[in-house]
Amino acid sequence: MIPLSQNPPSRFPQEPIAVTDNPWWVAKVKPRQEKALAFEFIERQIEYYLPMFKKTTRRRDNNKPRKTILCLFPGYISFRPAPRTERNIFATNRVVSLVQVRNQTHFVKQLNQIYHTLDLGISLEPCPLATDLGPGREVEVVAGPMRGITGTVVKMQSTQKLILSVDILGKAAVTIDASLIKPL
Secondary structure (H helix, E strand, O other): OOOEEEOOOOOOOOOOOOOOOOEEEEEEEEEOHHHHHHHHHOOOEEEOOEEEEEEEEEEOOOOOEEEEEEEEEOOEEEEEEEOOOOOHHHHOOEEEEEEEEEOOOHHHHHHHHHHHHHOOOOOOOOOHHHHHHHOOOEEEEOOOOOOOOOEEEEEEEEEEEEEEEOOOOOEEEOOOOOOHHHEE
């Protein structure tokens, strides 16, 4: 068994998101259980994707940086079980509910954008839900390593941020130069 002090890989098995056969599901998990469930998925040979990001904070006692690996979409993990076995994950006692992904093509495209962005080493961060309240503009990245990725632009603190959306899971943000995007 893998010790829980380590972080699981964000993707199991290590292959692109688009290379899959069974339909995707999303598990809503109990608080702080995403990584533990990922380890159980590895043991059971269940395909999953759990995007993570590195957060750096300063310790109060000595002001040294503390790096933590956190889930990009806390409370959720995407997985692909064998046919008609998705309900078996309730036996882990870590799952609250399951969400069946109705539009597999759209979901895989959105997950693949997150996977591709993180695979390029581009830093993503969770985006507060408050950004959903204002009007957004659908755009496509036309240059640079994120070329072809679509999302919504939100202006925050005088910088342009591209919000990459995975409808079922939530939002993630990356800072990008406004000259690299065009409206859809």
